[in-house]
Amino acid sequence: MIVFKYTKNDGAEFISHLDTLRHLNKTFTRGGIKVKMSQGFHPHMLIFMSSPIGVGLKSTAEYCTVDTDTPPAEFKEKFNAASPKGIKCVAAYYTPKNINLASAIIKAKYYIEGLNVFDAEEVLSAKEFIVTNKRGESLNARDKIFSFSRRGDGYEAVLAAGNASLRPDVFVAALKERYGGGHIRIIKEESFVAGDRPPESLIDLSQEQKTP
Amino acid sequence: MKQNLDEILAQVEKPARYIGGEYNEPEPFDGKFDYCICFPDVYEVGMSNLGIKIVAEAVRGAEGAYVDRCFAPWPDFGEKLKENGIELYALGNKKPLKTFDMLGFSLQYEMSYTNVLYMLDLANIPLKREERGEEYPIIQAGGPCVCNPEPMADFIDIFTIGDGEENMRRLAELKLECNSKAEFLRRAAEEVEGVYVPSLVTVIYGDDGKIKGFSPDKKIKKAICRNLSDAVYPQKFLVPNIEAVFDRAILEVMRGCYRGCRFCQAGFLYRPVRERDKDKMVETARSLVCTSGFDELSLNSLSTGDYRYLRELIPALKEALPDVHMALPSLRLDSFEGDFVQESRKSSLTFAPEAGTQRLRDVINKDVTEEEITRGVRLAFEQGYTGIKLYFMLGLPTETDDDLRGIRDIVFKIRDVYSARPNRLRGLRISVSVSTFIPKPFTPFQWERQSSRGEVEAKIALLRKELLLKGVSLSWNDYSLSEMEAVFARGDRRTGKVIEAAYKKGCIFDGWSNIFKTEEWYAAFRECGIDPSDYTREWGEDEVLPWDIIDVFVDKKFLLKERRLAYENKVTGSCKSGCKGCGLQNVYCPVSREAKVKKQ
Incomplete structure (x- = not known):
């Protein structure tokens, strides 16, 4: 199996999660990367994506596991030769088993541009941080904000990801309402598993790939 | 801002x-x-x-x-x-x-x-x-x-x-x-x-x-591509960013149709029948699939079952592209064979008998018999299909209530075929879909009137009663939409005003029934002083038709003859059974030329 890290930018940020899966499928076919199929009534490629990222949010840290015997270096080369604009493999690793990234990734770091200048401390020092989610409900998301600080012309935030996530666009919308801002740009820069470590730390690098 | x-x-x-x-x-x-x-x-x-x-x-x-x-x-x-x-x-x-x-x-x-x-x-x-x-x-x-x-x-x-x-x-x-x-x-x-x-x-x-x-009184002759096999054809498709209606590679196996169903505009417009070279298509298919990554390939035409080299093309494609599903979207009932499928997922199979009785199918020159329908569905059931979609038209020339009741008879026959099967794991689902007949230019029915709203409503009411059966669903389309389609299919230059007036009232995406603005459309007609019924009425055979300026090489005399045969419940049959003399034989028609050579 291969775990790979890929980008979603340069237009690809506007492609939904499901459509991204379709593009991954086609990329493997075009690239000649043989992927194992599920055994079922409707066989499909064994591809395991990490949690969905909202449409319009750029990322340089998406992860995916795919059941193939293609070695990592070859995988990366073939993938990038056949992938659409903005969906590019940054790194690929061999893993003997599927590490469930969708549940393992619990935090993500974002870089946010376009908000007015304000004191970033205020966000973390408050007991409550009320956001309005996509269903229109107001809720306190303070416990899902792990860090928030000014960086360059923008801000850097580490927010909950995965099953109990705080969507960065929801978070930023609340900030924009409070402090003002213009055209917002959000980039997901890193993903983390438990212990604030990178997802790569789950891969047992001591395991050599057995030649199929 | x-x-x-x-x-x-x-x-x-x-x-x-x-x-x-x-x-x-x-x-x-x-x-x-x-x-x-x-x-x-x-x-x-x-x-x-x-x-x-x-x-x-x-x-x-x-x-x-x-x-x-x-x-x-x-x-x-x-x-x-x-x-x-x-x-x-x-x-x-x-x-x-x-x-x-x-x-x-x-x-x-x-x-x-x-x-x-x-x-x-x-x-x-x-x-x-x-x-x-x-x-x-x-x-x-x-x-x-x-x-x-x-x-x-x-x-x-x-x-x-x-x-x-x-x-x-x-x-x-x-x-x-x-x-x-x-x-x-x-x-x-x-x-x-x-x-x-x-x-x-x-x-x-x-x-x-x-x-x-x-003025000038000179017909515009349509362009015909004589050699499709050597003509341009894309070897690469753009891969849509988001899922398209058809997310697949497409081969056009032939243009034109041998059949000549009397309601079908495409069947007359795209004449003559031109079949593509199968070896070239295999190469094209290979290129399309390899460059796009599509896992489905669709063999398109108006009647793919009639493509003469289908039995050679399909195995050749399967060999060249073993991982690709093949779809044959416009397979006619009588050409349905168990080893061909319409879609890769075996959920339901679509058949279009178009009319409920043999008499009315003869009128429209759809030469499909009841035996062929039951044989087709039997093969479908053997393949594991448990859903059948049936398409019919409503308001065809000479149609009576008996023809509508014929739809119920077909549904019953299909249910009988299913009941006779062993190991039925699921209940049979039949969905009947009816659409209002629209008389289209360059068909033998171009002079026909379109049924009125009242008539169509009565027909639907009858069908709803007849088809109130377990496992059977009925759907129909909005009459207003069909009426507008008839008006603009047969409209003259004056109807352009209505299109502009409707647009100014906010009408866009009219084909999307959830967006279609019925009231605004009728208001646009009133505003322009144009009555839709002037365009849905029966037209005199000696009248100048708005599309008479265009020549698609199908003789008006042939269309009139076909219209008479329709009223006599007589089928003309397919071009495969001999040239019917539609007019294309005088211009360019490989099918008619071949028939002539054979005769000699």
Whole structure:
């Protein structure tokens, strides 16, 4: 199996999660990367994506596991030769088993541009941080904000990801309402598993790939 | 405060419709001739269309031609573009449509006409051709609907009738030779096959308001591509950013249809039948699949079961592309074989008997028998299908209530076939879908009237009662929509006013029944003093028809003969059983030529 890290930018940020899966499928076919199929009534490629990222949010840290015997270096080369604009493999690793990234990734770091200048401390020092989610409900998301600080012309935030996530666009919308801002740009820069470590730390690098 | 495009994209549904950059997109460049294909429907529909892909390929054959594409923005994005003063742009080079030399609209469906105006409007281009000077692109239109170009004649500078393989490249080359729009239009009309320039033709009306004739009285002959196998065909498809209606590679196995069903416009428009070379198609299929990554390949035509080399083509394709599912979307009932499937997922299979009784099927020249229907569904059940979709038309000429009750008989027969099967794991689902018959130009039924609203409602009420059965569902379409479709299929130049009035009242995406604005449409008709029933009535056989200016090489005499045979419940049958003399044999028809050679 291969775990790979890929980008979603340069237009690809506007492609939904499901459509991204379709593009991954086609990329493997075009690239000649043989992927194992599920055994079922409707066989499909064994591809395991990490949690969905909202449409319009750029990322340089998406992860995916795919059941193939293609070695990592070859995988990366073939993938990038056949992938659409903005969906590019940054790194690929061999893993003997599927590490469930969708549940393992619990935090993500974002870089946010376009908000007015304000004191970033205020966000973390408050007991409550009320956001309005996509269903229109107001809720306190303070416990899902792990860090928030000014960086360059923008801000850097580490927010909950995965099953109990705080969507960065929801978070930023609340900030924009409070402090003002213009055209917002959000980039997901890193993903983390438990212990604030990178997802790569789950891969047992001591395991050599057995030649199929 | 005005917003830029990126901000807008973040606020609309499916923004990937508007960003271009599809996989396989050719690198944009500044061409000597910049052409943008405009598809007056949403991205997912347009990206599935084969015709525009062929046209793009044809125009690219002209030296220095750049071809781009644009689809109708969904209303949410259209509004944002207007609000923020952003002009509609091409997806490849992102330049405003206004900067192109020519825009080519693909008219696939009458109810997309308001979307042509919508797209011109969003591009800040005046709607009427008379209001457009040299500074604006030339507005061209092609596709099946332009066989009657008149309803759109006030908006379009130049129509291209028939096959686009050769004449679209010629048009691009000619444009480079001309110094003005007027010169181009005049020379195109004289020198290029299948070109109709409405500004050069005047319609003459009689005192009774009916059309007396055209001046000059010279028919525009459609363009025919004689050798499809050697003609341009895309070897690469753009891979849609978001899932398109058909997410698959498409092979057009043949153009034209042997059958001649009397209601079917395509069956007459696309004559003569031309079959493609199977070996070349295998190569094309290989290229399409390898460059796109599609896992499904569709073999398209009006009646793929009639393609003579299907039995050789399918195994050859399976061998070349073992992992690809094959879809045969327009397989006729009588040609259905167990080893062919319509879709890769075996959920339901679609059959289109079109009429409930043998008598009425004879009237429409759909020579499918009840035995063939039951045989077809039996094979389908053996293949594991548990759902059957049936398509019928409502309001066909000579139709009676008995013909409608025949639909129930077919449903019962299908249920009997299913009940006779062992190991039925699931209950059988039959969905019956009926649509109102629309008399279309260039068919033997072009003179027929369309059933009135009251008649259609009564027919549906009867069917609802008859088909109140377990596992059977009935669906029908909106009468108003069918009525409008009939008006604009058969409309004359005066009906263009209605299209413009309706657009100004906010009518767009009329083919989407959830968006269709019935009240506004009828108000537009009233405002223009035009009565839809003037166009849905029966037309006299000696009347000048609005589309008489166009010649698709099917003789009017042949159509009249077919109409009489229909009233006598007589079938004409397929061209395969011998040349029926429709008129194409005098121009170009490989089928008739072959038959002649055999006879000798």
